[in-house]
Amino acid sequence: xxxxxxxxxxxxxxxxxxxxxxxxxxxxxxxxxxxxxxxxxxxxxxxxxxxxxxxxxxxxxxxxxxxxxxxxx
Numbered sequence: 001x002x003x004x005x006x007x008x009x010x011x012x013x014x015x016x017x018x019x020x021x022x023x024x025x026x027x028x029x030x031x032x033x034x035x036x037x038x039x040x041x042x043x044x045x046x047x048x049x050x051x052x053x054x055x056x057x058x059x060x061x062x063x064x065x066x067x068x069x070x071x072x073x
Contacts, residue, residue, distance in 0.1 A: 005057050007070030011047040014059050018042060026058040048072070 002017035014025055022039045025046060030053060037046055048055075052072055059066045 002064055003059050003061060003066040005059060005066065005068035005070060007055070007072045009072070011045065011072070012055070012057055012070060014039075014044045014046075014057070016042050016059075016061060016064070020061040020064050022059065022061050024060040026060075028056040028058075030054050 002020050004015050006013045012025070012027065014022065016022060020042065022041060022044055025037045025039055025044060026034060027037070027046065027048070028034045037044070054069065054071050057068050057070060059068075
């Protein structure tokens with residue numbers, strides 16, 4: 001889909017191809033807590049306050065969407 005989701009030690013990095021503009025990133029942890037971030041452009045880095053754990057990441061762009069799972073250690 002042209003969207004890449006990567007977990008690092010501090011949070012989540014999302015990048016996309018030049019034909020997609022990021023709009024919203026929704027991060028859900030395994031306990032059901034959800035956080036929504038408004039973003040723009042082709043790159044976003046989100047630092048999470050509690051970085052350890054498994055997260056589901058929903059990325060919404062203007063022409064594409066992607067859902068992924070990241071494990072932060």
